[in-house]
Amino acid sequence: MDLNRNIALAEKYPLDFTLQYPPRREYFQSRFRGTPDLSAAQKVSDMLLYLHVPFCAAKCYFCNFAVDVRTAEGLHQRYTDLLCLQLERLDNFLPRHVRVPGIDIGGGTPTLLEEAQLRQITAALKPWRARTTCEHPLSIETTPRIAATNPERMQALLDGGVTRISMGVQSANAATLQAVNRGLQENMTRKAVQNLRQAGFRRINVDIIFGLPNQTAADWQAEIDNILDLGVDSVTTYDCLYRGKGRALTKRTADKPNPVTYGALYDLSYHMLANAGFHAAYGSVNFSRHAGETGTSPYFEGRLFDHIPYLGAGNYASSQVGNSWWFAPYSTNAWMERIEKGDTLPGGDCYDLPPMELMAKQVLQSLNFGTINTQRFETRFHAAFDDVYADAIKTALAKGWMHRIDTGYGVTPGYFSHMPQIRALFYTTDAITWVADGEHTALPLKATAGKRKEIA
Ligand SMILES: C[S@@+](CC[C@H](N)C(=O)[O-])C[C@H]1O[C@@H](n2cnc3c(N)ncnc32)[C@H](O)[C@@H]1O
Numbered sequence: 001m002d003l004n005r006n007i008a009l010a011e012k013y014p015l016d017f018t019l020q021y022p023p024r025r026e027y028f029q030s031r032f033r034g035t036p037d038l039s040a041a042q043k044v045s046d047m048l049l050y051l052h053v054p055f056c057a058a059k060c061y062f063c064n065f066a067v068d069v070r071t072a073e074g075l076h077q078r079y080t081d082l083l084c085l086q087l088e089r090l091d092n093f094l095p096r097h098v099r100v101p102g103i104d105i106g107g108g109t110p111t112l113l114e115e116a117q118l119r120q121i122t123a124a125l126k127p128w129r130a131r132t133t134c135e136h137p138l139s140i141e142t143t144p145r146i147a148a149t150n151p152e153r154m155q156a157l158l159d160g161g162v163t164r165i166s167m168g169v170q171s172a173n174a175a176t177l178q179a180v181n182r183g184l185q186e187n188m189t190r191k192a193v194q195n196l197r198q199a200g201f202r203r204i205n206v207d208i209i210f211g212l213p214n215q216t217a218a219d220w221q222a223e224i225d226n227i228l229d230l231g232v233d234s235v236t237t238y239d240c241l242y243r244g245k246g247r248a249l250t251k252r253t254a255d256k257p258n259p260v261t262y263g264a265l266y267d268l269s270y271h272m273l274a275n276a277g278f279h280a281a282y283g284s285v286n287f288s289r290h291a292g293e294t295g296t297s298p299y300f301e302g303r304l305f306d307h308i309p310y311l312g313a314g315n316y317a318s319s320q321v322g323n324s325w326w327f328a329p330y331s332t333n334a335w336m337e338r339i340e341k342g343d344t345l346p347g348g349d350c351y352d353l354p355p356m357e358l359m360a361k362q363v364l365q366s367l368n369f370g371t372i373n374t375q376r377f378e379t380r381f382h383a384a385f386d387d388v389y390a391d392a393i394k395t396a397l398a399k400g401w402m403h404r405i406d407t408g409y410g411v412t413p414g415y416f417s418h419m420p421q422i423r424a425l426f427y428t429t430d431a432i433t434w435v436a437d438g439e440h441t442a443l444p445l446k447a448t449a450g451k452r453k454e455i456a
């Protein structure tokens, strides 16, 4: 296989080689459209569960999640009622033997819901928690503003069995927050963490983003200093993605950071966090203070490391069972109407993926943790990683981008700036051809900013 083509494309179009595979959704849409086969979900032994709550106070310019900023009277309650109804239908649908290793409530901002609505959701999760297999299976996302000003909601979550909470700090810099339409949280982070500790959360995670517009190394260093001061259990450092029609920043930012800038910022925070007692494999975006933990939720660990199938409740929640990967309807209203009509798991876009695409998706996801675990790959795909990716891994090793570790392969310290090239080695030939064929519309960084039509 001519992997030089993969590497050259990644150098030219790094935005097509980010932590999300496929390169753009259109690649799957043009080739693998299918229909969800829900009955496959009844044949598995383990199933993860995701709940999507789309509501947010405002839409951050960097965000591409399915977000709904409407505040119409009764909307949140109607959505909450229907989400609970869907949970009940799904629970009835799954045979009793199916275990649930992890549950995430994400969004959007699920804690934008009122205390009573949060209690309603955790009550609806009771039968699901009876199926769980680990001590702290339930995790939720919040924002500093809500955690700081609504302690009663935090208490409701704890009462309902939520023990891990992830707070999107993103930045503590006032100018940056304003620039990304997130001025609502200034100076609230410290109070927020205090509230969460007082309430009794066992694991507090914070998300921060690097590579935001005009962010310098000194700015990023100040962000990490701020986070270290908070004394949280884990930190997720996301490299800012600039693609997709839902992200206002994609269009607004002419001078997007390049992989070398991302690499320098990642290395800075990697060393600062490591020196402060956080651990992570190099290349991972998740850092934990606790030995033996990755810092992420059981849901994400199960999904990314062990390739456990998952069901998504709520609008635009994705599900993956067997070789099918599908999404619920994007719009909140469309999803609510489908549940009201009696659907258990309303499907929208669905892709039936061939084995090489499933493998690529999983390998690229595990690279978010800086490693490829060959044993876990073999357990999932009944094929040896070293056989399937013989050329790719040989190239990564020869170039020094990856090295052998006990569990498989790890990204070599110092090579975060090469993540697009490393990822490109594991793209399917078909996906690489798709990117290459789109060269006339692809957007090389800086050169033609704004000209490319952003779709997925
Ligand atoms: C569902 S979102 C957010 C949770 C919560 N609503 C908040 O913002 O505080 C989960 C995480 O995705 C990350 N994220 C959002 N947009 C991103 C982007 N363009 N690039 C990288 N990470 C992003 C953010 O760090 C965010 O905390």
Ligand code: SF4
Pocket (backbone or CB within 6 Å): 055, 056, 057, 058, 059, 060, 063, 064, 065, 067, 107, 108, 109, 143, 168
């Ligand atoms: S980052 Fe969080 S708060 Fe901002 S729009 Fe996205 S989901 Fe909402």
